[in-house]
Amino acid sequence: MQEIRTTHDAVRPKNPLRAWFDVRKRNLGSWAFALNRLTGLALTVYLFLHLAILSKLLQGESGWNEFLALARSPLFLLLDIILIFGILFHGLNGIRVALVGMGVGARQHRRLFWVLMVIGTLLLLVSAWKVFTI
Amino acid sequence: MAERKVELKVFRYKQGQTPHYDTYNVTVDENTTVLVALQDVRRDQDTSLILRHSCHHASCGTCGMRINGQEQLACVVKVLELGTPTVVVEPLQNAPLISDLVVDMAPFYDRYNTPEMPYIRASEFWPKTDLPDGIAQYTRYENCLECGLCVSACPVAGTDSEYLGPAAMAAAARVVAEPRDSDPEFALNWVDNEHGCWRCHVAYECTEVCPSDVNPGEAIMSLRGALTRRKFRRVFGLGK
Ligand code: SF4
Ligand code: SF4
Ligand code: FES
Numbered sequence: 001m002q003e004i005r006t007t008h009d010a011v012r013p014k015n016p017l018r019a020w021f022d023v024r025k026r027n028l029g030s031w032a033f034a035l036n037r038l039t040g041l042a043l044t045v046y047l048f049l050h051l052a053i054l055s056k057l058l059q060g061e062s063g064w065n066e067f068l069a070l071a072r073s074p075l076f077l078l079l080d081i082i083l084i085f086g087i088l089f090h091g092l093n094g095i096r097v098a099l100v101g102m103g104v105g106a107r108q109h110r111r112l113f114w115v116l117m118v119i120g121t122l123l124l125l126v127s128a129w130k131v132f133t134i
Numbered sequence: 135m136a137e138r139k140v141e142l143k144v145f146r147y148k149q150g151q152t153p154h155y156d157t158y159n160v161t162v163d164e165n166t167t168v169l170v171a172l173q174d175v176r177r178d179q180d181t182s183l184i185l186r187h188s189c190h191h192a193s194c195g196t197c198g199m200r201i202n203g204q205e206q207l208a209c210v211v212k213v214l215e216l217g218t219p220t221v222v223v224e225p226l227q228n229a230p231l232i233s234d235l236v237v238d239m240a241p242f243y244d245r246y247n248t249p250e251m252p253y254i255r256a257s258e259f260w261p262k263t264d265l266p267d268g269i270a271q272y273t274r275y276e277n278c279l280e281c282g283l284c285v286s287a288c289p290v291a292g293t294d295s296e297y298l299g300p301a302a303m304a305a306a307a308r309v310v311a312e313p314r315d316s317d318p319e320f321a322l323n324w325v326d327n328e329h330g331c332w333r334c335h336v337a338y339e340c341t342e343v344c345p346s347d348v349n350p351g352e353a354i355m356s357l358r359g360a361l362t363r364r365k366f367r368r369v370f371g372l373g374k
Binding site (some may be wrong): 003004005006007008009010011012014015016018019020024025026027028029030032033034036096097100101102103106107109 | 147153202203204227228229230231237240241242244245248285287289290291292293295296297299334335336337338339342351352355356358359362
């Protein structure tokens with residue numbers, strides 16, 4: 001097989017941040033792609049944050065109660081909503097990518113996106129209502 | 135014809151120098167394409183401006199560039215239809231820059247030629263017509279112009295220098311769909327790796343910018359489908 005040269009360009013080195021997140025003039029697929037990467041990174045950071053906060057349990061009851069008081073402040077609850085948004089978007093868009101990736105709905109990928117996003121929005125609204133009323 | 139003045143902000147690069155943008159004022163009318171405007175600049179204002187073109191009618195695929203941030207064939211984009219007082223013109227991405235608006239297409243062609251892509255296909259347009267004597271079958275060219283717009287727009291090509299890319303994989307999908315004298319198994323093996331069809335993240339940007347209805351995004355998904363079916367068949371011992 002012949003040698004395949006790389007698309008590396010010494011003058012304009014590849015820049016993942018630009019390739020993934022510069023969505024100016026791009027279409028739905030790129031917006032979904034960028035937001036998927038962003039929520040994926042954010043959820044990974046959150047996982048470690050979550051473990052760090054859980055380690056507060058090691059400081060006994062008072063340390064944990066202090067944290068719980070903070071966790072009930074409206075600002076913190078808002079962060080919860082953002083977290084739920086991230087989970088819903090990443091999960092639902094992931095379903096779309098997996099389905100389209102298997103050839104299911106490849107032609108309908110835009111419609112699939114919007115249907116899943118409507119479901120996501122409804123779930124987000126219900127979750128927000130629960131978070132603020134429980 | 136109503137003439138108007140617009141600004142062309144053009145990406146410039148000469149080897150060994152730092153890239154920058156130069157701005158030129160051009161007079162255009164409603165029929166002036168970006169390619170013609172650039173040729174006017176080259177003729178009247180700056181002979182050092184390098185660009186590539188041939189056919190002037192969206193067939194040869196050599197005039198691909200980024201116009202106001204979007205991959206397009208400069209020969210069919212009318213300057214005034216863009217609706218911006220300044221039109222930004224840049225070379226394609228994900229290809230080594232040679233000079234100004236010209237990139238090195240060699241890596242693109244390397245990929246494109248690998249699975250011995252046929253460029254003639256059976257014509258679907260006259261399936262029922264009687265064939266004249268001496269003609270075995272009507273054929274036509276494949277859709278792809280080899281313009282490279284799709285590779286420039288692809289976010290995965292923007293991070294993986296070895297990515298096979300949408301155009302080449304669309305061609306591989308054509309071999310699978312209509313093998314002619316090529317080997318579909320070879321094409322499937324060729325895309326079945328981490329720089330091949332599994333790398334694609336379904337952004338479909340390739341399909342959006344393709345000027346020739348190739349629909350590379352869907353072609354890549356069809357390759358995945360074919361590979362998945364092949365894996366299932368192998369796992370359950372149903373042959374190849
Ligand atoms: S669908 Fe795949 S090949 Fe096409 S632009 Fe998106 S990531 Fe690139
Ligand atoms: S698939 Fe479309 S955009 Fe890509 S090289 Fe071929 S014609 Fe150009
Ligand atoms: S000059 Fe041939 S496609 Fe534009």
